[in-house]
Amino acid sequence: MTQKPAAFVAVILGCAVVLALAPLVLPPFYVRVGQLMLYSAGLAVAWTILGGFAGYASFGHAAFIGVGAFAAGLAEERLAGLPPALLLPIGMLVGGLACAILSAVVAYPILRLRGTFFAIAMLGVCHVCAELNNNIDALQGSLGLNFPAVAPAAWDPAVFFYELYLAAGVVVFLIAWQIQRSRFGAGLLSIREDEDTARMLGVPTERYKRIAFVASAVLTGLLGVIYAHSLGYITTDSVYRDDTNLSLIVYSLLGGMGTLFGPVIGAFTLVFITQVVLARLLDFHLFATGLLLVLLVLAAPGGVLGFVKSWRQRRRAAATAPAE
């Protein structure tokens, strides 16, 4: 697939067009589920730039959703007079910028940590951001922020945000794809496999990690800005969510860690399971998520894609064995 980039892009855009037309036939409930699927898939791919490609699994990416959303919201509140069509791009600019600054600053100390230490330190970053956001009055975290209605009057807001998530998701996906097939992506892969060796062989590991971290954070922040607009009103608790922190890891784990399609498959599957299959069993949600995690780790540590790959290898091995 990677040999023919034009064909790859065409296939992705084709899928996007099909998905874009889906709201015409889907009932409203499924448009909402679709929104959530696309949003989660976008986040999962943004997460995987750092967590999957470079192997730095972050447990605190909700920090960037929150910072992006609040930065955008506060900026839009000051500019309330402008037409709504302008507000969303301004919000995304401000939110993205805030995430870029935060991640660039945090990257210096945090990226020195590895493995679980990095994961938990990121959780710390998320909690610190949430707590500061909640307790500093000027940031209105506990009071809550209202977002202007940005959907054009002719559109159903649910469909509008569905298409917005889709567009954002495709952009994030293509960026991640470009990163993966570039020299930079190969560098990230070498960091994941063996950071010390990569460094010894002249890969600028520190710089690569930092760029991947900032890219991942900014894309997450932009999705957070859209998310805040689709909610219309946010408080600290609605954006700095620990279940988001967890889900981002689970999406990649479910689909296949370190792959490009894995997070997308994982996000679609998990959102479908929790929103549609388990929709009536709210009391059972925690238990089901936990059970799924346990089964995943025990039965399919490589995720769906890893499972398919090993199954194919076994079949090929079985096909060649009798020839001896």
Added chain:
Amino acid sequence: MNLVVQTLADGLVLGGIYALAAVGFSLIFGVLHVINLSHGILVLLGAYLALILSTSLRIDPLLTMPAVMAVLFVVGYAYQRLLIQRAVDRSPLGSMLLTFGVALMLQNTMIWVFSPDMKSITPGYALASFKLGAISFDAVRVSCLLASLVMLCCLAALLKFSALGRVIRATAQQTLAARLCGVNVRHVYALTFAVSAAFAGASGIVIGIILPFSPADEGTWTLNAFVVVVLGGVGSPAGALIGGLLLGMVSTLTAQYIGPSFPNVTMFLLLVLLLLVRPQGLLGNAFAPSR
């Protein structure tokens, strides 16, 4: 001046309890290299068991400690053999997510069984207090601190002098070498986990006496344990004690002088700072994988 000393004394008491709550986590981390995200659940399990036992038998909650520890010892052994052992030698993320999954399931189960409401254990001497100079101490808190310190000393002695302790330390230092010397590593892993779970249960009793608790608290206790271990160093009761006392002091001082809603901020800033300048913790052995 009094306020400073009073704050420090409160921090000391709280720190002793943090230390006991974290020591099991530290042991598992040091020996199995597993981040046990279900640690907080084990702590709460101890608290709920103590609550049930002490109200049904009408005895002092601290006296339920042997029974609670015995139950959690068995639970811990089974949990490790049946589940964690299967993920223990894979990626660290795998075992971490496994324990997280178990934590979610058990938290959900606890909500069904014990209701999501806040509970607390109230011993007969709940309201007694005494003064030492100008500083006042609650009888409850002091007895809990003493219980914590005694338990920590017991664990330290167990690790240092008993045959089991020697085997556990050997496995932690060089798993392969221990195996070559005839140590049944799986059994030791499971025993370590069982001991850790028993101590988590014991700390649950102490916590239940001092603070109200609910199933949603498990994350807090897991995180606290993690911070204590990173601060103090992995795998030793002394490290847990130092880390716990430090954390207790920092959180009471922050709550007193900066604002009651900021302990988490200072706690994590301290954590990140320490990870950067001294990744092995204040007392720990060099712990290579941290950076």
